[in-house]
Amino acid sequence: MGNDPLDRTDPTGNDACQTGTTCPPPPKPPDATPTQKIGNVVHNETSGLRSSSKEGAGSSKDLHDAKVAVAHVVANREKAGVNGGVASDKVNSGEQKTSQYKDAQSAASEASQQKDTTGGAKNYVLDYGQKMPGWVGKMDATQSFGPFNNKSGGGDVTQGADVTIKILVPKEPN
Amino acid sequence: MNRVTPFRAATFFVWFILATIRPQAAWAAEQPVDQAVVTKLTKAIEDEIYARGYETKYADLGEPREHGEHRLPVYIQPSISDGHGWTIYKLMPFGEIYRMYSVSKDGAVSLHGNPSNGFPPTQPDYLTLYMDDEDLCKTKNGWRKEYFSIELHPSAKRVTEARVHQRQLGSSPK
Numbered sequence: 592m593g594n595d596p597l598d599r600t601d602p603t604g605n606d607a608c609q610t611g612t613t614c615p616p617p618p619k620p621p622d623a624t625p626t627q628k629i630g631n632v633v634h635n636e637t638s639g640l641r642s643s644s645k646e647g648a649g650s651s652k653d654l655h656d657a658k659v660a661v662a663h664v665v666a667n668r669e670k671a672g673v674n675g676g677v678a679s680d681k682v683n684s685g686e687q688k689t690s691q692y693k694d695a696q697s698a699a700s701e702a703s704q705q706k707d708t709t710g711g712a713k714n715y716v717l718d719y720g721q722k723m724p725g726w727v728g729k730m731d732a733t734q735s736f737g738p739f740n741n742k743s744g745g746g747d748v749t750q751g752a753d754v755t756i757k758i759l760v761p762k763e764p765n
Numbered sequence: 766m767n768r769v770t771p772f773r774a775a776t777f778f779v780w781f782i783l784a785t786i787r788p789q790a791a792w793a794a795e796q797p798v799d800q801a802v803v804t805k806l807t808k809a810i811e812d813e814i815y816a817r818g819y820e821t822k823y824a825d826l827g828e829p830r831e832h833g834e835h836r837l838p839v840y841i842q843p844s845i846s847d848g849h850g851w852t853i854y855k856l857m858p859f860g861e862i863y864r865m866y867s868v869s870k871d872g873a874v875s876l877h878g879n880p881s882n883g884f885p886p887t888q889p890d891y892l893t894l895y896m897d898d899e900d901l902c903k904t905k906n907g908w909r910k911e912y913f914s915i916e917l918h919p920s921a922k923r924v925t926e927a928r929v930h931q932r933q934l935g936s937s938p939k
Contacts, residue, residue, distance in 0.1 A: 606774040635882050719889035725897035
């Protein structure tokens, strides 16, 4: 017998896998729930940000609140059938071990259990001082979070404290 | 007679040393993009393409040259602010992107953002299709135009070098 754990011929049952013909495919990880997917989007949007102060604007609480607001917006977009236009909802296993990821998931969970705090907003933008897409000029920021530090280049060095997260709604017609 | 006292000479010496060291210790708020940054930026763009295996998507783009090499334009904002600048180029398979990059205090250049996110308009790196057409044309006309080159069949050595460089910058493919 090829994989008999008693006589230790093949105690792990993996010898057949070496030949590559009879090895079953590895089990797929369970699909993320809708709330987890929103948490993944929130993480991919904000994972490079760090708090810039101990309390008030730019604090870790402010960053968490920003993540909750972004989670509301992503949920509002999904309810309205708006596809794309935000970061990916896939996060690799290495990233899932980070404290930023856990905070994003916690924010998404919190948002799913409370009333929308954004007034139905369907847009947000992370303002690094970039030239904004044209449609941003036609929106009003109803909420603003930060400034946060930007963790640049994947290293641990932070640069500047100039990233704000703005929740946007269309401007009222005059 | 204007004599240089030992005290004044020492003061001048200290001032000279500080003035020499300062550019390496801190970024000026705004400074022009020099050739060294351009060279490192185009290298970072090429490295990311090779590290992620995107080079095969460039067969129908840019100016074909010898040995399966394609030359493409890259537009670079003429100045860097607080170590950040922006660039516009074609990153396949996504399309043309507006992208932030960082220059660290030791002069290393790294591209911001993770291509796996697909460059949504919420980030400082996004597809130029989200920009106003006129604004995009004006921006390109006002920026420095340089080129990067992609080999459709890079050597294994070049690909390894690109991956190592990406890892050093902390921006390995996810």
